[in-house]
Amino acid sequence: MKNKKSSGIPLGVPTLTQKDFMSDQDVRWCPGCGDYSILAQTRRIMPELGIPQENIVFISGIGCSSRFPYYMNTYGFHTIHGRAPTIASGLKMANPDLSVWVITGDGDALSIGGNHFIHLLRRNFDINVLLFNNQIYGLTKGQYSPTSEQGKNTKSSPFGSLESPFNPISLALAAGATFVARSLDRDPEHLRSIIKYAFEHKGTSFIEIYQNCNIFNDGAFFQYTEKETKADNTVFLEHGEPLVFGKEDEKGIKLNNFQPEVTTVTNDSDELIVHDQYAENTTLANFLARMSDMPEMPHPIGIFRSVQQNCYEDMMTDQIAFAKQQRGEGNLEELLNAGDTWVVE
Amino acid sequence: MRKQVEQIQAATVLFAGDSGDGSQTIGTQMTETSAIVGNDVATLPDYPAEIKAPAGSLAGVSGFQLHFSSETIHTPGDSCDVLVAMNPAALKVNLHKLKDNGILIVNSDNFARKNLRLAGYADNPLEDDTLTKYQVFPVELTTLTRRALEDTDLDMSKRDLCKNFFALGMILWLYNRPMDYTIRWVKTKFSTKNPHLIEPNILALRAGNTYCEATEQFAISYEVKPAEFTPGKYRNIAGNTSTVLGLVAASHQSGLQLVYGSYPITPASDILHGLANYRNFGIVTMQMEDEIAAVGVAIGAAFSGSLGVTGSSGPGLALKSEAINLAMIAELPLVVCNIQRAGPSTGMPTKTEQADLLQMFYGRNGESPVPILAACRPTDCFDTVYEACRIAVKYRTPVIFLSELYIALGAEPWLIPDVDTLPKIEPNFQTEINGFEPYLRDADTLARPWAKPGTPGLEHRIGGLEKSDITGNVSYDAENHEKMVNIRAEKVQRIANEIPPTEVYGAQEGDLLVLGWGGTFGVIRTVVETKFEEGCAIGHVHLRYLNPFPSDLGEVLKRFKQVLIPELNTGHLLQLVRSEYLIEAIGVNKVQGQPFHVYELESKISKYL
Numbered sequence: 046m047k048n049k050k051s052s053g054i055p056l057g058v059p060t061l062t063q064k065d066f067m068s069d070q071d072v073r074w075c076p077g078c079g080d081y082s083i084l085a086q087t088r089r090i091m092p093e094l095g096i097p098q099e100n101i102v103f104i105s106g107i108g109c110s111s112r113f114p115y116y117m118n119t120y121g122f123h124t125i126h127g128r129a130p131t132i133a134s135g136l137k138m139a140n141p142d143l144s145v146w147v148i149t150g151d152g153d154a155l156s157i158g159g160n161h162f163i164h165l166l167r168r169n170f171d172i173n174v175l176l177f178n179n180q181i182y183g184l185t186k187g188q189y190s191p192t193s194e195q196g197k198n199t200k201s202s203p204f205g206s207l208e209s210p211f212n213p214i215s216l217a218l219a220a221g222a223t224f225v226a227r228s229l230d231r232d233p234e235h236l237r238s239i240i241k242y243a244f245e246h247k248g249t250s251f252i253e254i255y256q257n258c259n260i261f262n263d264g265a266f267f268q269y270t271e272k273e274t275k276a277d278n279t280v281f282l283e284h285g286e287p288l289v290f291g292k293e294d295e296k297g298i299k300l301n302n303f304q305p306e307v308t309t310v311t312n313d314s315d316e317l318i319v320h321d322q323y324a325e326n327t328t329l330a331n332f333l334a335r336m337s338d339m340p341e342m343p344h345p346i347g348i349f350r351s352v353q354q355n356c357y358e359d360m361m362t363d364q365i366a367f368a369k370q371q372r373g374e375g376n377l378e379e380l381l382n383a384g385d386t387w388v389v390e
Numbered sequence: 391m392r393k394q395v396e397q398i399q400a401a402t403v404l405f406a407g408d409s410g411d412g413s414q415t416i417g418t419q420m421t422e423t424s425a426i427v428g429n430d431v432a433t434l435p436d437y438p439a440e441i442k443a444p445a446g447s448l449a450g451v452s453g454f455q456l457h458f459s460s461e462t463i464h465t466p467g468d469s470c471d472v473l474v475a476m477n478p479a480a481l482k483v484n485l486h487k488l489k490d491n492g493i494l495i496v497n498s499d500n501f502a503r504k505n506l507r508l509a510g511y512a513d514n515p516l517e518d519d520t521l522t523k524y525q526v527f528p529v530e531l532t533t534l535t536r537r538a539l540e541d542t543d544l545d546m547s548k549r550d551l552c553k554n555f556f557a558l559g560m561i562l563w564l565y566n567r568p569m570d571y572t573i574r575w576v577k578t579k580f581s582t583k584n585p586h587l588i589e590p591n592i593l594a595l596r597a598g599n600t601y602c603e604a605t606e607q608f609a610i611s612y613e614v615k616p617a618e619f620t621p622g623k624y625r626n627i628a629g630n631t632s633t634v635l636g637l638v639a640a641s642h643q644s645g646l647q648l649v650y651g652s653y654p655i656t657p658a659s660d661i662l663h664g665l666a667n668y669r670n671f672g673i674v675t676m677q678m679e680d681e682i683a684a685v686g687v688a689i690g691a692a693f694s695g696s697l698g699v700t701g702s703s704g705p706g707l708a709l710k711s712e713a714i715n716l717a718m719i720a721e722l723p724l725v726v727c728n729i730q731r732a733g734p735s736t737g738m739p740t741k742t743e744q745a746d747l748l749q750m751f752y753g754r755n756g757e758s759p760v761p762i763l764a765a766c767r768p769t770d771c772f773d774t775v776y777e778a779c780r781i782a783v784k785y786r787t788p789v790i791f792l793s794e795l796y797i798a799l800g801a802e803p804w805l806i807p808d809v810d811t812l813p814k815i816e817p818n819f820q821t822e823i824n825g826f827e828p829y830l831r832d833a834d835t836l837a838r839p840w841a842k843p844g845t846p847g848l849e850h851r852i853g854g855l856e857k858s859d860i861t862g863n864v865s866y867d868a869e870n871h872e873k874m875v876n877i878r879a880e881k882v883q884r885i886a887n888e889i890p891p892t893e894v895y896g897a898q899e900g901d902l903l904v905l906g907w908g909g910t911f912g913v914i915r916t917v918v919e920t921k922f923e924e925g926c927a928i929g930h931v932h933l934r935y936l937n938p939f940p941s942d943l944g945e946v947l948k949r950f951k952q953v954l955i956p957e958l959n960t961g962h963l964l965q966l967v968r969s970e971y972l973i974e975a976i977g978v979n980k981v982q983g984q985p986f987h988v989y990e991l992e993s994k995i996s997k998y999l
Binding site (some may be wrong): 102107142160373386 | 422425426428571619620621622623624625626635638639642643647649651668669670671672673674676678679680682683684685686687688689690691692693694695696698712713716720806807809842843844845846847848849850851852853854855863864
């Protein structure tokens with residue numbers, strides 16, 4: 046991973062610990078909620094990022110996950126439903142030296158804020174987005190969400206929901222996201238490493254986190270997170286490595302007529318897909334993303350895509366520098382007096 | 391033989407044609423020249439929402455009305471001395487605005503059967519008695535322009551596009567105006583992308599001018615002497631440009647980077663276009679995916695310690711209302727420009743109206759007090775938006791700046807202000823760690839600290855949930871909620887402490903006070919001036935501060951037997967004044983997408999004198 050820190054952020058603040066990132070507010074999620082783990086991993090990894098806490102800002106929308114900023118002893122802004130990406134964009138643009146984190150959920154990012162979500166990704170601000178996907182509306186007490194499976198029975202869909210779910214990874218890739226990853230609330234180590242990679246990526250980093258809502262959608266991801274089933278239902282993506290999974294890494298994934306397919310690993314496994322997270326072309330990433338829509342395929346966990354592209358805030362800063370170089374630093378007196386003027390004696 | 395020149399005090403010229411005919415361009419040029427030679431000017435562009443409605447149709451007529459005078463004027467004029475009609479539709483739409491015996495110049499080349507039919511004329515009005523009460527000058531504008539451009543290598547359709555400059559050349563002759571300023575503009579305008587269009591347009595301009603000089607058709611020309619102005623340096627400026635400069639000035643004087651978030655919308659887009667040019671002032675313009683994102687980035691910028699501004703029109707304001715409410719409870723500086731157009735819904739995007747006032751007051755959930763300021767004329771946009779920025783920064787609050795299409799697109803001479811005389815805007819960022827609390831307030835203004843991210847030791851969290859007094863932590867406490875609602879209202883109310891005393895024009899007490907706000911200023915002032923000079927006990931107050939009202943307003947209102955409130959809505963300020971001051975104010979209302987005419991208001995006002 047390339048070091049991308051801009052000069053404005055002092056490097057190396059080794060004395061911070063996770064306690065420094067705990068605010069004085071009581072955490073008020075339901076006992077057993079997956080959000081606790083995500084908060085804990087975030088607090089744990091923050092000291093390793095090497096930036097002082099005053100340069101870190103958490104911006105959230107509305108929903109259970111969006112209470113997150115209140116629990117971090119950094120700058121924080123709990124905004125309005127779906128709009129966190131817009132406020133984060135303005136903040137990052139106005140002060141590119143800040144480390145900006147958007148905390149959002151499946152309803153917040155993909156329903157009410159769907160438009161801002163895709164446009165944030167296409168602008169590629171250097172912002173990190175953590176989407177807590179629990180496939181349900183928790184704060185409003187259990188309606189189906191845009192990632193709920195079709196036919197889901199909830200209070201608002203007693204006869205089953207009618208919509209097909211969004212695949213957040215596919216959506217992010219389609220929107221041109223430069224860093225796309227998936228992790229799990231119940232895999233602390235992996236989650237911490239992905240958060241760190243996201244931070245190190247220069248550009249908008251998107252992480253979908255499978256998060257358990259133990260009240261309204263308990264166990265939605267257990268087959269991917271629990272010991273007995275995890276190995277057979279997930280495939281961990283490693284750049285440059287073939288896609289293998291299973292308790293003994295005995296299964297692999299190959300392409301057959303443009304379809305991913307599970308195969309048994311043999312000594313001669315040339316046919317297996319080798320992961321390339323740095324590919325400019327999104328074909329492979331798209332294949333991997335769509336695997337989670339196929340019941341027979343494991344869900345990929347890890348970094349789908351990580352490519353370098355210009356960031357909006359840098360291009361804007363360059364435009365400003367260029368304009369100043371071309372026209373000189375703005376002079377208000379001259380500006381007001383520009384154009385055809387005349388003097389009345 | 392030298393032709394006769396007649397001195398006149400003022401004139402109103404209306405250029406009208408298809409929306410692609412360039413009426414706005416030549417209208418603007420005539421305005422610039424008239425202002426530069428020293429006249430007072432007022433303009434009224436009137437164009438359709440469609441970029442190019444079918445050629446020759448009534449729906450596609452675009453007009454630009456210009457009033458210039460050797461006296462101080464406040465309006466673009468009720469009726470016209472000269473109408474330039476490029477086709478029958480333009481004639482049909484605008485003829486009623488031409489004074490009896492007024493000058494009518496028509497492009498007779500366009501009065502063939504097809505265009506007559508499109509305009510709904512059964513017979514050619516140039517040939518029957520439709521136009522007998524006017525001085526009609528049929529001119530083969532297309533033919534003459536083509537002839538003037540014979541030696542250029544422009545193709546025929548491009549040549550025809552120059553005919554507006556032929557018409558402008560004629561009008562410049564008619565009012566004894568120099569062509570130099572227009573020639574210079576043409577050279578600058580086309581120099582980079584279309585240098586081949588410079589010569590043809592200048593040729594057409596000169597040909598129109600020479601045509602009037604040479605033909606016997608035009609025997610008399612007119613002269614309008616310079617008006618008396620306060621000494622100083624002037625330029626001609628439209629309201630939206632004035633708004634742009636006011637925002638740049640506020641950014642410059644406060645030392646705050648301006649971040650302007652916007653989504654294209656008529657008639658506010660010019661502000662985005664204007665600001666986008668000033669990157670060398672460090673100005674960031676962000677054209678966002680929608681109106682909500684546009685206000686969102688402004689709020690994000692405000693949180694970071696920049697001057698966050700968003701601009702739109704009524705429909706956009708409806709979408710932004712939730713975010714404005716967030717800035718209100720988060721108590722962050724934010725300026726929201728609403729360049730009003732005629733509504734409701736999409737309404738009439740290219741027509742003027744003042745019907746968003748109550749939306750600005752009440753269009754948010756919960757108790758949501760937001761300061762509201764309105765500009766009253768094109769040049770006033772500069773001062774008013776600057777003041778909106780000052781208040782936003784000082785009180786840490788969103789401020790709504792109201793303009794309206796009529797003044798946003800209208801133009802007039804502007805006495806260029808001295809930068810050193812602009813009011814101070816001081817961000818006063820919090821840096822002191824000891825005793826810092828996010829919602830600990832200034833004793834005078836009740837403003838909370840502005841502690842920007844990046845400042846060590848001031849890490850804090852804000853948001854849209856109700857705040858605990860002083861700490862700003864989330865609170866559902868009953869008493870605290872009521873207290874915070876009252877504090878937020880009181881903070882806005884305290885702005886009134888620094889609003890200057892209300893200026894009453896005309897009688898300081900007596901029979902009738904005409905109370906207005908926004909773009910109705912010019913018409914009201916014109917009528918009140920006349921009536922006051924006739925000896926009536928009539929006064930005029932025009933409000934810049936709509937929320938809060940000036941603290942002396944109630945007392946001023948009581949000095950008059952009656953209060954009349956003219957508005958381009960069904961009575962918004964009227965409702966506010968009635969409920970606030972419990973007086974029987976009377977509304978004069980017009981909701982036609984058009985400004986008041988002087989005669990309309992005069993007849994209404996006369997009834998109460």
